[in-house]
Amino acid sequence: MILVIGGAASGKRDYVRGLGYEESQFATGAIDNRPVVDRLQEIVAADKDAAEGLLEVLCAKEVVICDEVGSGVIPAERHEREVREATGRLCNQLAGHAEKVVRLVAGIPVVIKGGA
């Protein structure tokens, strides 16, 4: 599994398309039988308590795309803080299992785990 992370609109989907994936292979905000899971942060936000249980099924995907949501001002609203925490912890675990972790910075892919 390749984990692709970065800020909103940082070029994550374009990067994954560049790997050869078609639009029809992206499951956006959903987990089904398609090989690419996009917008993982929305899946976590929909049910933060179920986040940990997603690890295994996500590790079996080819690509998982998630926004880096932990930076910036810590939200005043508790639910938002908990969603950020759950997303971050899940991404830590996914990164631990991933063969490769790529972070998009202004559209530029920076490989932070798993070589070039």
Add this chain to the structure above:
Amino acid sequence: MRVLFTGGSACGKSSYAERMASALPGPRYYLATMVGSNDEEFLRRIERHHAMRRDRGFDSIERPRSVSGIDLADDSCVLLECLCNLAANEMFDEDNRLDNGAFQRILDDIKVLEEKCAHLLVVTNDVGSGSALGYSDSTCAYVELLGSLNAALAERFDVVYELVCGIPLRVKGAPWEAEPQ
């Protein structure tokens, strides 16, 4: 050695910093800067941090302000967690007015700490990324204060890491022996 760890919330900073501190010799102190509370979320977070450093030989010191005033052995290793709480605690004076002296006072306090121990590890947070629009003046002042502190410490410290999804990215300094693999 002076080491700074930055990154967003839940990026694995605390866990990585604690692993590094555990690899260092000397008495180990965990310098906690959170103001106490009975709030359930707070207690859960504290319990999580306690669990993480259990059996790792840390003595805990609770110090929400004025971190220079603690007694330490020369050969000790101090893990300060975290600069974000310290900045929030120091930025207002007793009358709840913005205290413009907070920036320099925190830097000076940390300088004193650096001189009192063998290794100082400081955990902070990247609150400056993400949109700063729509926040109150005091929140903007906080973002400014913490960002300036992060930059000033990064300049002075030997090694700086950004943690991303639990992965340490060394953004300043050379690899060193306590770096967990």
